[in-house]
Amino acid sequence: MAVLVYTESENGKYKKAAFEAASFAKAIAEQMGTNVTAVSINNENAEEVGNYGVENILSINNSKLDKFNAEAYADVITQAAKKAEAKVIVIGQTANDKYIAPLLAVNLEAGYAANVVELPVSTSPFQVKRNAFSNKAFNITTIASENKIVGLAKNAFGLKENPTTANVENFEPSLSSDDFKINIDSIDKATDKITIADAEIVVSGGRGLKGPENWGMIEELASTLGAATACSKPVSDMGWRPHSEHVGQTGKPVASNLYIAVGISGAIQHIAGINASKTKVVINNDPEAPFFKVADYGIVGDAFEVMPKLIEKLKDFKAKNA
């Protein structure tokens, strides 16, 4: 009756989201008085997830699973859940996790709650708190089915170390040709840039920056802080920045530790997508801009004057604290 957690790997290494999911699964298992089994696919160092309290690891090594394939991965996790006799399955909310979870839910006839933000409110009945209405509210969801899938919202729980010597078992699930009906033709992923999804800090620019030629300061601030760059919707609509940087209700969600908005007014649709970020800073020359209502720290000032100074000061700070 263990809790099963899917711990996602990329290029043979666990993603940070995997450690967060494991930390969360461990805490749920403690609530329920049971232990945690992780399912790990093609990881070179599968036992590493033991650092977050996982007791057992079903480790799969199969070259057919080198490329992510949702159907096959869902099938494998289904078999792992059955083997571990797990009734509660924890998964993250990366792009791949969100792709797998509904397939897994059908395979296991499980109720699925996505975007869960904290430990279950109660385990009997099983109730979780999740984001709804694009971060404008929370919903307490009861999962009534016997099998339950909990999708942990990114950065909602954090990492909790809990060093455990995990028992690693080689697991060989059966795969069929049905698992590979979709062919992955090519993958195009920038490896040199920090992605919005993984970033701890995001620096974002809006229409207040006047034009794409002024993005140098956004990029410089981002590189000083090791941050990803983002933008408001009109900025990507006008082609100043790529669509992949558009954040908000209809763009990418941001759940970073720090979100710095420069020349962004703070329209409701923008805020909906970045509200899950922990600390928000706004730089805007209009003290009436709605962003000041949701920000933790604000600077009323001209971005073109504030940014160069801020970059200099942060460089000094980084040099001293390196």
Add this chain to the structure above:
Amino acid sequence: MKILVCISHVPDTTSKINFTENDTKFDTNAVQFVINPYDEFGLTRAMWFKEKQGASVDVINVGGAETEPTLRKALAIGADNAIRINTEAKDGFQVAKELAKVAKEGNYDLVIAGRESIDYNGGMVPGMLAQLIGANFVNACTGLEIEDNKATIIREIDGGKETLSSSLPLVIGGQKGLVEESDLRIPNMRGIMMARKKPLNVVEPINATPQTEAAKFEKPAPKGEVKLIDPENLDELINLLHNEAKVI
């Protein structure tokens, strides 16, 4: 080619979110409902297939009679037929099961749904539907071409994109990129007139059981006042970010 577009009926993005009945129900008072933005991209892509490659396009919603204006809007944009499964949408699984029956019986080649609905944010209906009817599924689609029964799909991944190919039938969870914002259509007078004459079939539900229940809603705790920092004193900001917020 037969296309089914799943339409979720959601509060407009500017809506104030409030709850009634002891925080157990969403307060629809003064809320304007629209086609879920992700579904609108999908519907517009379906129009493209219809016009360029000759497809028939049905739109479907699981919901009460109050969703009909949203379906009519989809007809005004150019869908051929609308279907409403006459039951309250309670959770993703129940909705997917209701949709699955109609999708299966209708022998659709392509089912287009959205990446997520902006109200419940479940991100689950399309994947569940696909799995229930045994169709292939691609989530977070930003591009879709179909040639000789073969689909080429672009999927957004964290930090990039992936190109996939699949046979039909196929279900996608779509988003912007399927078409661009500037391609979206505002129904014109002629479209609205024609939509009145197009069929809107009400289908009785199979009464699928939900697996989850939205027990209660909460609004985020009111936030403290913003701390304003003098632009001449940026050291203070750095100090606060380092020592108070502990994020740098």
